[in-house]
Amino acid sequence: xxxxEWWRRGVIYQVYxxxxxxxxxxxxxxxxxxxxxxGYLDELGVDALWISPIYPSPMADFGYDVADYCDVxxxxxxxxEFDALVEDAHRRGMRVIxxxxxxxxxxxxxxxxxxxxxxxxxxRDWYIWRDPKADGSAPNNWLSNFGGSAWEYDxxxxxxxxxxxxxxxxxxxxxxxxxxxxxxxxxxxWLRRGVDGFRVDVLWxxxxxxAFTDNPPNPAWRKGMPEIDRLLQTHxxxxxxxxxxxxxxxxxxxxxxxxxxxxxxxxxxVERLVSYYGKAGEGAQLPFNFQLIHAAWNAPNLARLIExxxxxxxxxxxPNWVLGNHDQKRxxxxxxxxxxxxxxxLLLTLRGTPTLYYxxxxxxxxxxxxxxxxxxxxxxxEPGLGFGRDPQRTPMQWDASPNAGFTAGLPWLPLxxxxxxxxAEAMRDDPxxxxxxxxRLIALRRRWTALHLGAFRLLRGEGDVLxxxxxxxxxxxxxxxxxxxEPTSVDLGSFVGGTVLLSTRFGRPSERLGPVxxxxxxxxxxVARGRTVAGGRDF
Ligand code: GLC
Numbered sequence: 001x002x003x004x005e006w007w008r009r010g011v012i013y014q015v016y017x018x019x020x021x022x023x024x025x026x027x028x029x030x031x032x033x034x035x036x037x038x039g040y041l042d043e044l045g046v047d048a049l050w051i052s053p054i055y056p057s058p059m060a061d062f063g064y065d066v067a068d069y070c071d072v073x074x075x076x077x078x079x080x081e082f083d084a085l086v087e088d089a090h091r092r093g094m095r096v097i098x099x100x101x102x103x104x105x106x107x108x109x110x111x112x113x114x115x116x117x118x119x120x121x122x123x124r125d126w127y128i129w130r131d132p133k134a135d136g137s138a139p140n141n142w143l144s145n146f147g148g149s150a151w152e153y154d155x156x157x158x159x160x161x162x163x164x165x166x167x168x169x170x171x172x173x174x175x176x177x178x179x180x181x182x183x184x185x186x187x188x189x190w191l192r193r194g195v196d197g198f199r200v201d202v203l204w205x206x207x208x209x210x211a212f213t214d215n216p217p218n219p220a221w222r223k224g225m226p227e228i229d230r231l232l233q234t235h236x237x238x239x240x241x242x243x244x245x246x247x248x249x250x251x252x253x254x255x256x257x258x259x260x261x262x263x264x265x266x267x268x269x270v271e272r273l274v275s276y277y278g279k280a281g282e283g284a285q286l287p288f289n290f291q292l293i294h295a296a297w298n299a300p301n302l303a304r305l306i307e308x309x310x311x312x313x314x315x316x317x318x319p320n321w322v323l324g325n326h327d328q329k330r331x332x333x334x335x336x337x338x339x340x341x342x343x344x345x346l347l348l349t350l351r352g353t354p355t356l357y358y359x360x361x362x363x364x365x366x367x368x369x370x371x372x373x374x375x376x377x378x379x380x381x382e383p384g385l386g387f388g389r390d391p392q393r394t395p396m397q398w399d400a401s402p403n404a405g406f407t408a409g410l411p412w413l414p415l416x417x418x419x420x421x422x423x424a425e426a427m428r429d430d431p432x433x434x435x436x437x438x439x440r441l442i443a444l445r446r447r448w449t450a451l452h453l454g455a456f457r458l459l460r461g462e463g464d465v466l467x468x469x470x471x472x473x474x475x476x477x478x479x480x481x482x483x484x485x486e487p488t489s490v491d492l493g494s495f496v497g498g499t500v501l502l503s504t505r506f507g508r509p510s511e512r513l514g515p516v517x518x519x520x521x522x523x524x525x526x527v528a529r530g531r532t533v534a535g536g537r538d539f
Contacts, residue, residue, distance in 0.1 A: 004453065005258075005259055005285075006047060006048075006095065006259060007047075007048070007095075007197070007259075007261045007285060007286065007318075007353055008318055008353060008452070008453065009047070009446075009452045009453065010046075010047030010048055010095070010353060011045065011046045011047050011048075011348070011353070011354050011355075011356065011442055011445065012046065012047070012048045012049070012050055012097070012263075012353060012354070012355040012356070013041060013044070013046040013048070013049050013050070013355075013356050013358065014049075014050045014052070014325060014326070014355060014356065014357045014358060015034055015049050015050070015051045015052065015358050016029075016052045016326045016357075016358060016393055017029050017030065017031070017033075017034060017051055017052055017053075017054055017063075017076055018052075018062060018063075018393070018412060019358070019359075019393055019394060019395045019396060019406075019412075019413065020033055020034055020037065020358060020395075020396050021033025021034060021036055021037050021396065021398070021406060022395075022406055022407035022408070022409065022411075023036060025407060025408040025409040026075070026407075026409055027407050027409040027410045027411050027412045028075055028407075028412045029076075029395070029396075029406070029407075030075070030076045030077050030081075031054065031072065031076050031077035031078075031081045031082055031085050032077055032081055032085075034049070034051065034085055035081070035084060035085045035088055035089075037398075038085075038088055038089055038092055038094065040424060041094065042092050042094065043428075043439070044361065044435075044438065044439055044442060045439060045442035045443055045446065046094070046356065046442065047093075047094060047095060048094060048095035048096070048097055048196065048197075048261075049089065049094060049095075049096060049097065050097040050098075050099065050199045050263070050355070051096070051097070051098060051099065052099050052326060053066065053098075053099045053101055053201075054072050054073060054076045054077075054082070054098075054099075055067070055068060055069060055071065055072065055073060055101075056068040056071050056072070056073045056074075057073055057106055058106055058108050058168065059073075059075075060106065060166055060168035060169065060377060061165060061166055061168070061169060061377055062375070062376075062393075063099075064101055064165070064169070064201060065101075065104070065105070065106035065107075065108075065166065065168055065169045066101050066105055066106055066109065067105070067106040067108045067109045067110075068109070068110075069183070069186035069189070070186055070189045070190075079193075082193070083193060083194075086193060086194045086195065087194075090194065095196035095197070095261075096194070096195055096196055097195070097196055097197045097198060097199055097261060097263065098190055098195050098197075098198055098199070099198070099199050099201060100186075100187065100198040100199070100200050100201065101201040102172065102174075102183050102200060102201065102206060103164065103171055103172065103201060103202045103205045103206055104163065104164065104165060104169040104170055104171045104172060105169070105170065105172060106168060106169065107167070107168045107169070107170055108168075111123050111126050111127075111182075112126075112127060112170050115127045115129075115170075116154065116156070116157075118156070118157055119157050119159070125173055125176050126172060126173055126176055126178065126179050127161055127162075127170050127171065127172060127173055128161060128162035128170075128171050128172075128173050128208070129154075129157075129159045129160070129161050129162075130151070130159060130160050130161075130162070130212065131158075131159055131160075132153070132158070132159070132160060138150075138151035138153075138160055139151060139160055139212060140212050140213070140214050140215075141214045141215060141231065142162070142164075142212075142214075142215055142231070142235075142236050143215075143227055143228045143230065143231055144163060144164065144165060144166070144167075144228065145164055145165050145226075145228045146165055146166055146228075146377060146378045146381045146382070147226070147227045147228070147378070147381040147382040148227070148381065150162055150163055150164055150236070151163075152167040152170075162208070164202070164205055164236065164237075166377055171205075171208075174206045174207050174242075174245055175207065175210070175241075180245070180248065184248065184249070184252045187249065187252050187253070188252060188255070188256075191252075191253065191255075191256045191260060192256075195260075196259070196260060196261060197253070197260050197261025197262060197263065198249075198253075198261070198262060198263065199263040199264075199265060199288075200249070200262065200263065200264050200265060200284070201265055202265055203242070203246065203264035203265055203266050203276065203284065203287075204237050204238045204242060204264070204266045204267070204268055204272075204276070205236070205237050206242050206245050207239040207241045207242040207245065208235070208236055208237075208239060209235035209236070209239060211235075212235070213234075213235045214235070215231035215232055215233060215234055215235055215236055216231065216232050216234055217230065217231060217232070218230060218231055218232045224385060226382065226385075226387055227382060238268060238272060243275070243276070243278055243283070246262075246264070246276060246278055246282070246283055246284055247278060247279075247282040247283065249262060250262050250278070250281065250282055250283060250284070251282075254281070261285055261286065262283075262284045262285055262286075263284060263285070263286045263287075263288060264276050264284040264286070264287045264288060265288050266287045266288060267290060270289075270291070270308060270309055270312045271312060273287050273289065273312075274287070274312045274313060274314060274317060277313075277314050277316060277317040279316075280316040285318065286318065286320045286353060287320075288320065288322055288355070289309060289319065289320050289321055289322060289352070290322050290328075291305050291309060291321075292321055292322065292323055292343070292346070292347070293322060293323065293324065293325075293328050293334075297334070297335045297339060297343075297483060298464075298483055299460075299461045299462060299463060299464055299465055299466040299481075299483045300461050300462060302346070302461065302466055302483070303458055303460075303461020303462075303466055304461070306350065306456075306458065306468075307458055310351070310456060318352065318353065319350070319351055319352025319353070320352045320353040320354070320355065321347055321350050321352050321353070321354050321355070322354075322355045322357075323343055323344075323347045323354075323355075323356065323357065323360060324356075324357035324360050324392070325355075325357050326357070326389060326392060326393050327389055327392075328392065329366055329391075329392060330357070330359070330360060330364055330365055330366055330391075330392045331343050331357075331360050332360065332363045332364065332365045333365045333366040337363060337434075338485070338521070338522035339483065339522055340360075340363055340434065341434060341437055341504040341522065341524070342481050342482070342483060342504055342522055342523070342524045344360075344361075344434065344437060344438055344441055344504070345437075345441060345479065345481060345502075345504050345524035345526070346466075346479075346481060346524070348438075348441040348442060348444075348445050348451075349441070349445070349451055349468075349470065349477075349479045349526060350456070351454070351455070351456035351470065354445075356438075357392075358396055359394075359396050359397070361434065361435050361438040362396075362397060362422055362423065362424055362427055362433075362434060362435050363422060363434045364394070364396075364397070364416060364422070365416060366391035366392060367390075367391050367394040367413070367414055367415070367416045368391065368414075369388065369390045369391055369413065369414065370414075373390075373413070373414065374388060374390060375390050375412070375413065376388045376389045376390045376393075390413055393413060394411075394413045394414060394415060394416060395407070395411045395412075395413060395415055396424070397415060397416065397419045397422055397423040397424065398423055398424050398425060399423050399424070399425040399426070400419070400420045400421075400423055400425070400426060403415060404419040404423055405423070405425070431506055432506035432507070436506070437504060437506070440502055441502065444501060444502055444526065448470075448472075448475055448477060449472045449473075449475055450470040450471055450472040450475035450476065450477045451470055451477060453472055454470040454471050454472035454475065454477075455470070455471045455472070456468060456469070456470060457469045457471065459478070459493070460490070463484070463488070464482055464483050464484025464486070464488055465480065465481065465482060465483070465484075465488055465490055465519070466479075466480075466481045466483060467479065467480045467481070467490055475528075476494075476495075476528070476529040477501070477526055477527065477528055477529070478492070478495045478498065478526070478527040478528075478529070479524070479525075479526050479527075480517055480519060480524065480525050480527065481524040481525075482519040482520070482521065482522060482523050482524065483522075484521065484522075485521045485522060486521055487518065487519065487520055487521055488518075488519050489516050489517060489518050489519065490516065490517045490519060491515065491516060492513060492514075492515055492516060492517055492527070494529070495513070495517075495527050495529050496513070496514065496515045497512060497513065497514075497530065498512070498513050498527040498528055498529050498530065499511070499512055499513070499527065499528050499530070500513065500525055500526075500527055501526045501527065501528050502525070502526045503523060503524070503525045503526075504522070504523055504524040504525070505520055505523045508523075508525070513527065
């Protein structure tokens with residue numbers, strides 16, 4: 001086998017560009033801001049940044065409504081500034097992954113404007129148009145992910161168009177060959193600029209049932225759940241033909257070398273998710289695995305889902321784990337601050353590429369948004385039910401200055417109240433901070449081949465304790481996590497006499513252990529077998 005691909009060894013960091021660093025005082029982050037903070041990311045030790053959409057957009061869904069796939073929105077900067085960012089990142093050995101949004105465009109995209117001109121428009125078939133039913137109602141029962149019908153009536157032409165998200169985000173017709181060709185050219189545009197890969201937005205949505213069959217009701221739907229979940233998405237998503245598109249995207253990436261990365265955003269049960277690995281070289285290298293985001297946070301459940309996932313992976317499938325993103329409640333708010341440290345250790349010691357969400361490394365929590373400050377269209381469409389995503393998109397907190405060093409202007413979303421202490425600068429100088437723990441974990445992962453490439457074996461997943469082993473050649477590491485709030489202990493078995501490499505509790509000495517490992521409440525520990533500490537350094 002040749003060299004191990006960077007994306008297997010590496011750690012990915014998601015930047016939500018609106019919220020990372022503003023440099024022009026408009027209260028919204030920009031590309032120069034990301035560039036300015038590369039030193040921070042370098043010090044954290046991440047290998048790649050994935051940047052949420054930066055394309056020209058009316059921002060109805062904050063950039064996930066693209067009006068031009070081959071440019072940068074002036075809010076974020078320019079192509080020149082983008083090139084400079086890529087160049088600087090590459091100089092530091094960091095990769096740059098763009099968000100690609102192929103399922104839908106903005107309704108202001110020139111393609112849709114043209115398609116909307118009438119049934120005879122040359123671009124009509126680039127989108128999904130259907131006649132009303134005889135009674136004038138929508139062509140079928142499909143729902144929008146942001147609530148309400150997924151069909152919007154177009155008075156002028158007397159037809160409906162389909163939008164899986166906002167009506168300002170009409171779905172492209174991926175059965176149309178011209179659409180495919182145009183979108184692949186957009187990929188090439190960025191690949192030529194040196195982009196190292198793409199995170200493909202809602203990849204499992206691209207192809208829809210050709211007959212537009214009604215979706216069946218979801219028997220598990222209860223009041224308080226999103227309206228979209230009233231129906232199972234049987235016919236609107238995850239159609240077999242989508243794999244053809246994935247293979248085509250992958251081959252476009254391959255034109256630029258085998259190390260360009262295709263990540264798929266896919267919310268599906270594990271047995272369906274793993275089909276997106278495709279045949280060797282034809283699928284996504286990393287179909288995002290979101291199970292930790294939705295998991296009940298206890299040892300038996302985590303053990304079960306890790307094992308199920310490991311078993312479901314195809315022979316060529318490299319695992320990956322995600323703790324948070326811009327659509328999901330932040331980890332520190334899901335599991336609480338003490339367990340957020342355990343979660344960090346879990347993410348960075350499991351087998352598979354980890355993806356971090358900006359701000360999780362400083363323990364940002366959900367920030368309350370006053371009703372008149374709501375920006376997310378989902379919250380506006382289905383208010384008060386907790387679906388709004390603004391609370392997890394608030395600005396990064398860099399220092400204790402006003403607006404936490406994020407902007408000299410008025411931040412587009414509020415900062416969290418604890419910003420004077422919860423900020424990168426303060427935490428950088430505090431070796432007991434979560435940020436310092438993240439740094440040590442990433443460094444440990446890089447140093448030990450067993451952690452970034454080794455085999456995984458579950459040893460225990462009962463009560464409050466999750467224990468597993470990572471093994472590569474002579475390297476053997478044990479990871480023991482206390483998911484509970486009481487002290488506990490773990491029999492070390494073959495790790496008797498092992499050495500503590502790292503604890504989530506700062507100050508635990510790098511002790512040699514007897515037969516039993518004592519764990520504090522909410523403590524996780526990495527133990528190396530025997531006396532040897534790789535590289536002669538401890539952590
Ligand atoms: C993805 C994005 C989300 C966006 C949606 C529509 O799920 O992560 O933020 O709203 O797609 O593009």
